[in-house]
Amino acid sequence: MNIRIQIIIGIAVILALCVIINMIRNKRLELRYALAWLIVGGGIFILDCFPQLITWMARKLGIASPINMLFFLGFCFSLMIIFVLTVAVSRASIRIKELAQELALYEKGKK
Numbered sequence: 001m002n003i004r005i006q007i008i009i010g011i012a013v014i015l016a017l018c019v020i021i022n023m024i025r026n027k028r029l030e031l032r033y034a035l036a037w038l039i040v041g042g043g044i045f046i047l048d049c050f051p052q053l054i055t056w057m058a059r060k061l062g063i064a065s066p067i068n069m070l071f072f073l074g075f076c077f078s079l080m081i082i083f084v085l086t087v088a089v090s091r092a093s094i095r096i097k098e099l100a101q102e103l104a105l106y107e108k109g110k111k
Contacts, residue, residue, distance in 0.1 A: 006048055006049075006051070009044075009048045010045060010048050010049070013041055013044050013045045013048065014045070016041055017038065017041045017042075017045075020034050020037050020038060020041070021038075032084075033084065033088070036077070036080060036081055036084060040077055043073075054066045054069055054070060057069055
């Protein structure tokens with residue numbers, strides 16, 4: 001990979017990580033949801049600094065091409081994000097149902 005592209009990707013990743021950290025500090029993003037993005041950002045930065053690492057990983061896992069390894073990692077990351085968000089939506093749905101039931105009982109007791 002061209003060193004110029006590596007530098008641009010590295011700077012972009014560092015800026016993205018700074019934005020995520022700033023959003024966590026300003027309480028616009030919860031840490032539990034941001035952890036996945038921080039881990040992926042760190043992973044991308046490591047792979048950017050050491051591009052031969054993805055080739056080594058692909059060989060060890062028996063994947064024919066390093067680009068296929070990247071697609072596989074992206075697919076796994078997408079599944080992880082979908083799972084985390086599904087759990088969050090399920091928890092919120094349960095909590096909303098409980099709050100609606102409590103509100104109904106409260107309103108009934110007031111009358």
